[in-house]
Amino acid sequence: MSSLTGRQDIVEDLDEDLSNDLGELEAKRPKIEEVKEEINDDKKLACFLKWCQNNKVFIDYDKVKITSLTTSHNYGMVAIKDIKKDEILGRIPKSAILDPNTTQIRDLISNNSNYLKSKSNWSKLIVSIMHEANNPNSHWREYLECFPNYDLFDLPMFWETSQLKSLLENTCIPKNVMIDLENMKNEYQNMILPFLEKNKQYFDEKCFSFEYYKKIVGFIMAYSFRDPEEDPDDPNAVGPMMVPVADILNHIAKNNAQLRFKKEEFLIVSVKEIKKDEEVFNTYGEHSNSDLLHMYGFVEIFPHNIYDAVEIPTKCFFEAFRKEKIDPTEVATKKIETLLELELIDRSSSIIIGHDGILNEEECLHIFQIYSMPVGDFSEFLENNCELLCDEEWDSYSLLNENIHKIPIDWKDLIRDTCKLHTDNLNATLEKLKSTNPETDGDENMKRKNEQRLNLAQTLIDGQLKLIHNFITCLDK
Structure with a gap:
């Protein structure tokens, strides 16, 4: 899947003043009960936010809320008060990141590391999510249940071929999607499926389906992150990872927040002033609308996407x-x-x-x-x-x-x-x-x-x- 890419996030070092704010924000961590009125209509979201609290994921509820009432078809983050530039809105410890090293089958993956090597370096995360999403005792259950059946990701690779070619005629997307699908079929048939069959006891029967595999790939494509300092050619590279809360932020080209990678945690930081009731937006990179539709399933109306x-x-x-x-x-x-x-x-x-x-x-x-x-x-x-x-x-x-x-x-x-x-x-x-x-x-x-x-x-x-x-x-x- 060499043509598939995850989110490309801008990384900047925090200045000294911003670093000094970390200790102050730690004391402001509210209890989940304080925001119940915002989420009582969404039990899955409430369970996820409780999971965040238990796993030391910090969301500054004095400044933002997580809600389904955003530009997204799923969830998003919205300011509940005016926010200044360089304010920390969330902190995600690396212990709360879902990747091949934190899944319950990490030993199985490690023992099959050479077998699961691929150009995209996605295969290890794919089988990790396949296992965790179908394990009722998964540590990540409350997080993954926010994405039921992964049916929300209507990327062009899920469109019927005739519809894809008809609706997007004279654009580059049909060709790129067909390349993706061919690469995915090769990886599924030659790597993923043999691995699943060899280790059936770890995987639900739905995993033995190319259509389900496509849904997991779509989920990773739309929501995963890569550490920009990691060398993708490093055999020990983690590759794409799932970052709870950070992946809730939606994208616009003129973003007002960003994810910053630190040694032991990820920070969600405002990069400009955000007014009360405005949505908090990350950027997935300098993507044209063709890229956004291809990889994430949405576009920005002209002329808002300055990278179109x-x-x-x-x-x-x-x-x-x-x-x-x-x-x-x-x-x-x-x-x-x-x-x-x-x-x-x-x-x-x-x-x-x-x-x-x-x-x-x-x-x-x-x-x-x-x-x-x-x-x-x-x-x-x-x-x-x-x-x-x-x-x-x-x-x-x-x-x-x-x-x-x-x-x-x-x-x-x-x-x-x-x-x-x-x-x-x-x-x-x-x-x-x-x-x-x-x-x-x-x-x-x-x-x-x-x-x-x-x-x-x-x-x-x-x-x-x-x-x-x-x-x-x-x-x-």
Whole structure:
């Protein structure tokens, strides 16, 4: 599952003043009874918060509450008073972290460590959760019961293939999901299932199902964390871990809190002022809406995701490249082959456009340099082992929105034609989505899912079209 990634959290060292606050906050730990009025309608949440108290997980109930009334389909954290920057809202000791070293079957996993090695390093956590989620005596029962059956995670990998390709046509998500599923099937069949069959006494019968395995993977994908200081190539690396309470925080690009990794604990800290009744948001990393939908099952409405981006398919670039006809056909073909050989472009995406302009600026500068070379210069370029612009020469060009209007006319024409081809495709998909009625067969839950999937697809594509529109406006300034 090399294409699957967990949350990417910003890590900063606490300054001296913030560190001094730790002792003061310890004395403010309230009893769970003090917040019963906030949670009496959710017994599972109440049990989880009691579990937190018993396991020395600190939540500052003077400042925040955990509730289901948030932007999330599950739980979230909300401020109950104005919060200043750099205030500690929660502390999770490492003893409360669920990972392969804290599960009840840690010895079994340790004895099979070499067998359970995988590129993603997820397999050990997968079997840990499979065991703990189905063990009525699990130390983690109250935590894991907050996610019943793992049916809440409606990631695209759970969509029907026809629906995935139809709703997300002309985006990169269907291809990435199919890669994920292929990797998951290989890992399940060749590693997880043989391990389960060898150790049947530790696992419920539902674990012997690829669909259940997918749900566990979806849970880990949406909620796990990695220690950013851990070397993923280290054979003793823990890999992804589940961090209770921290994983309740939902994501927005302009987050107001973050998780900070310390030696013996994790801290939830405000990074800006948070007003009373505002939700406390973490960031899962600098993810585009395509990444957010792919890995977490949601998107942000344009223009709120400052990290949103749109990948222009290579097929559109090649079509525009040939359309311009600045070179004889055989020269244009050779230039395209050269771009592929130099790995300046791949078979799936070419130009990547974000809020600030072209994000893969370095590669695109080389691409446009080769594109605009006269035939004689291109022949000399090939003879000189394809030596490209040196760093100093890049300073006279910028592909960011602020200065992109200054680039050569032939570069502009290529970019404009490439973007138009993709825009036409996206508009066709969006029009199809707008005329689509969600499937009504099945139960009410499935109806809601289909409506939500349609809305997510429309929001994703609408944002990509607006990104391209803003970019072209700057190009033509």
